[in-house]
Amino acid sequence: MIVNSNDRLRVRRYVLALCLAPIFGASSAGAQGNVSCADAATQGAGGPDITIGVNGGFTGPSASFSQGMKRGIEICTKEYNDAGGYKGRKVEMIYLDDQAKPEVAINNISRFIQRDKVVGILGPVNSGNALAFLPKTEEAETPVIVPIASSVGIVYVDADGKPVANSTAPGAKPRKYTFRTSMQDDFQIETVLAYAKQAGWDAIGIMHDTSGYGSQAKATAQRIIAGQGLKILATETYNVGDTDMTSQLQKMKSAGVKQIINFGLAAELAGLLRSAQKIDYKVQWAGPWGYADPAVGRLAGQELMEGVLAVASFTIDSSPAAADFHQKMLKSFNENPFPMTAALGYDAAKLMLTALAKSGPDQVKLRDAIETLEGFSGVSSIPSRPFSPTRHHSLDSNDMFVATWRNGDLVKAK
Amino acid sequence: MDLASIAEMLAQGLPQAIVSGLVYGSIYALVAQGYYVTFSTTDTLNFAQGDFLMIAAMLSFTVLGGLALSGVSLWLALLAAIAVVVVVLALMGIAVERIAIRPLRGIFSFGWILSTVGVAVILRQMAEIIWGREHMRVPSVFGDVPIRLNLGTVQIGILPQEVFILAASLGAMIAVLFFLKKSRLGKAMAAVAFNAPAAALMGINVRHIVVLSYALSSVLAGLAGVLVAPVLFAHAHMGTLPGLKAFAVGIIGGLGNPVGILVVGLALGIVEFVVAIFNASLRDAVTFLILIAILAWRPMGLFDKSGREKV
Numbered sequence: 207m208i209v210n211s212n213d214r215l216r217v218r219r220y221v222l223a224l225c226l227a228p229i230f231g232a233s234s235a236g237a238q239g240n241v242s243c244a245d246a247a248t249q250g251a252g253g254p255d256i257t258i259g260v261n262g263g264f265t266g267p268s269a270s271f272s273q274g275m276k277r278g279i280e281i282c283t284k285e286y287n288d289a290g291g292y293k294g295r296k297v298e299m300i301y302l303d304d305q306a307k308p309e310v311a312i313n314n315i316s317r318f319i320q321r322d323k324v325v326g327i328l329g330p331v332n333s334g335n336a337l338a339f340l341p342k343t344e345e346a347e348t349p350v351i352v353p354i355a356s357s358v359g360i361v362y363v364d365a366d367g368k369p370v371a372n373s374t375a376p377g378a379k380p381r382k383y384t385f386r387t388s389m390q391d392d393f394q395i396e397t398v399l400a401y402a403k404q405a406g407w408d409a410i411g412i413m414h415d416t417s418g419y420g421s422q423a424k425a426t427a428q429r430i431i432a433g434q435g436l437k438i439l440a441t442e443t444y445n446v447g448d449t450d451m452t453s454q455l456q457k458m459k460s461a462g463v464k465q466i467i468n469f470g471l472a473a474e475l476a477g478l479l480r481s482a483q484k485i486d487y488k489v490q491w492a493g494p495w496g497y498a499d500p501a502v503g504r505l506a507g508q509e510l511m512e513g514v515l516a517v518a519s520f521t522i523d524s525s526p527a528a529a530d531f532h533q534k535m536l537k538s539f540n541e542n543p544f545p546m547t548a549a550l551g552y553d554a555a556k557l558m559l560t561a562l563a564k565s566g567p568d569q570v571k572l573r574d575a576i577e578t579l580e581g582f583s584g585v586s587s588i589p590s591r592p593f594s595p596t597r598h599h600s601l602d603s604n605d606m607f608v609a610t611w612r613n614g615d616l617v618k619a620k
Numbered sequence: 621m622d623l624a625s626i627a628e629m630l631a632q633g634l635p636q637a638i639v640s641g642l643v644y645g646s647i648y649a650l651v652a653q654g655y656y657v658t659f660s661t662t663d664t665l666n667f668a669q670g671d672f673l674m675i676a677a678m679l680s681f682t683v684l685g686g687l688a689l690s691g692v693s694l695w696l697a698l699l700a701a702i703a704v705v706v707v708v709l710a711l712m713g714i715a716v717e718r719i720a721i722r723p724l725r726g727i728f729s730f731g732w733i734l735s736t737v738g739v740a741v742i743l744r745q746m747a748e749i750i751w752g753r754e755h756m757r758v759p760s761v762f763g764d765v766p767i768r769l770n771l772g773t774v775q776i777g778i779l780p781q782e783v784f785i786l787a788a789s790l791g792a793m794i795a796v797l798f799f800l801k802k803s804r805l806g807k808a809m810a811a812v813a814f815n816a817p818a819a820a821l822m823g824i825n826v827r828h829i830v831v832l833s834y835a836l837s838s839v840l841a842g843l844a845g846v847l848v849a850p851v852l853f854a855h856a857h858m859g860t861l862p863g864l865k866a867f868a869v870g871i872i873g874g875l876g877n878p879v880g881i882l883v884v885g886l887a888l889g890i891v892e893f894v895v896a897i898f899n900a901s902l903r904d905a906v907t908f909l910i911l912i913a914i915l916a917w918r919p920m921g922l923f924d925k926s927g928r929e930k931v
Contacts, residue, residue, distance in 0.1 A: 266753045505755055
């Protein structure tokens with residue numbers, strides 16, 4: 207990459223922030239104190255390794271999300287194994303790259319189930335890949351915790367087993383063996399709209415790309431807006447691959463739109479920010495966690511990211527446990543470019559390992575232990591009782607919050 | 621939508637749409653000139669032209685990025701990138717003619733269509749392997765501060781790089797036109813285009829002319845790639861749509877008429893952005909709707925008087 211030479215400076219800034227945190231007192235949301243996967247370890251005589259499969263798009267368009275997730279899982283596994291693992295047995299994470307391609311993901315999952323005999327699976331990053339392989343894991347009765355992919359239908363299906371777009375729709379129920387620590391799309395939209403309402407936004411415009419994700423997000427937003435009484439001044443679309451959206455933004459500008467809530471992917475978000483700058487349109491940008499992707503700033507220029515809002519469940523200042531986790535990441539990898547993905551990966555791994563301590567290495571018992579887990583503490587804003595028989599997502603809209611970009615970091619918005 | 625609101629939308633959106641449209645349109649025209657150069661001399665063209673543009677953008681990312689990081693001034697880095705792109709793309713053009721077009725022409729007449737589309741796919745996959753599949757930002761020599769014009773109620777903005785795109789692509793097209801009309805080599809190319817056997821009898825080496833036309837065509841795509849890299853983000857699939865749109869420009873303008881290609885290229889760019897004012901989802905589709913309509917009405921293109929059918 208061309209534009210990345212200030213990592214050392216950033217590390218220094220983080221260290222400084224951490225030293226100052228006890229003085230000023232960090233915010234109180236999320237878990238208190240330090241969180242460690244060592245807590246899930248149990249002592250014993252030892253034995254053969256227990257395997258867990260990790261599937262992510264480590265190369266390809268979702269590499270930055272996948273890399274963060276992988277590092278979070280790595281740190282958790284090391285803490286766990288160093289503290290004794292499962293009754294003295296080590297847990298081995300097997301990482302396979304699906305290159306963000308569904309057909310590769312399916313192959314990886316078959317390998318996990320048939321060859322590696324994994325007790326559970328963590329992943330994936332891409333929603334399409336999850337939808338492709340989940341019928342396989344359900345059939346094999348292998349528990350899956352999805353740390354990143356956010357599409358509603360990954361976890362929730364209708365009576366016929368078809369993925370749904372609205373988890374609160376009548377008849378929607380979770381897939382038996384599938385859980386998530388990721389931020390479900392419909393709750394993300396709820397969160398950003400609730401923020402808009404509470405902040406008193408009165409000149410809102412909606413933008414979305416014409417992909418399945420963008421159109422679905424817009425439909426969900428419309429459903430929620432109707433019940434909320436927010437007024438939308440204008441709605442505009444753009445195609446995936448567009449770089450100059452000045453035509454649409456000019457319309458937003460002349461409609462008097464002051465806040466744009468946008469549903470799309472990193473490259474197009476960067477194009478939107480640059481197009482707005484081109485026509486001198488100063489507008490408050492907000493959107494789901496796609497805006498937390500550091501790739502947007504890399505493409506658009508970090509200065510255009512200043513003040514942009516994104517839905518989050520973790521920021522490096524969201525709790526003392528979060529700040530501590532960020533330090534752990536910096537210590538192990540010298541960088542933490544996309545902290546939220548690392549946190550979600552870490553929490554997914556910690557959930558599975560904590561449940562393993564109760565259930566032992568048996569897939570079906572592990573599933574039940576995950577579903578009934580209580581007293582859990584993670585580094586993201588995950589609640590202590592994450593799941594129930596009817597609820598397989600750990601993060602509700604109440605657990606998510608809106609974060610803002612400030613001086614190159616994503617921090618809690620006021 | 622009533623007429624008054626349409627008029628108001630246009631009044632506010634049109635100036636920016638024209639400016640943005642001219643920039644993108646000039647790129648379509650520049651790539652399409654490449655189609656013209658080879659089609660007029662050989663009746664074939666390179667369907668991988670858009671991916672040649674992509675390769676050039678990737679090369680400029682590597683050269684510009686590498687040199688800029690090692691402290692060379694951006695201007696020097698840009699000149700180096702252009703030099704590398706001209707050499708590499710010329711060689712790629714020669715290779716495509718030699719490997720994917722010449723051997724197939726004798727076997728069956730449309731083999732080159734399939735083989736050049738194949739080249740496009742190969743290039744895209746190669747780029748994914750070499751540069752990865754993430755979007756990459758290529759720095760502009762002129763910086764990222766837009767130039768803004770205030771027209772009373774309406775403001776328009778243009779990036780300095782976009783001004784450069786417009787100027788450089790128009791300049792390149794004019795240079796190519798002069799080369800074709802005035803230079804001895806250009807005249808030789810025209811002679812081959814008009815009647816290859818007769819040109820051969822006049823002592824013109826037809827084979828050399830064909831190779832030259834492919835090299836020239838590829839260099840034009842390469843130049844387009846260097847120009848657009850800072851404005852479009854560089855990635856393996858960035859060339860697909862510009863390549864197709866340039867092809868549409870060639871067909872609509874008439875593959876035998878470089879001035880027609882220029883006019884149609886600029887016009888289509890503007891149409892795209894005007895359509896986006898009303899419905900942005902139609903932005904990419906409108907080019908091809910126009911293409912289909914024009915083919916039904918004038919299969920030889922708007923500006924081609926020769927009457928040859930293009931498709």
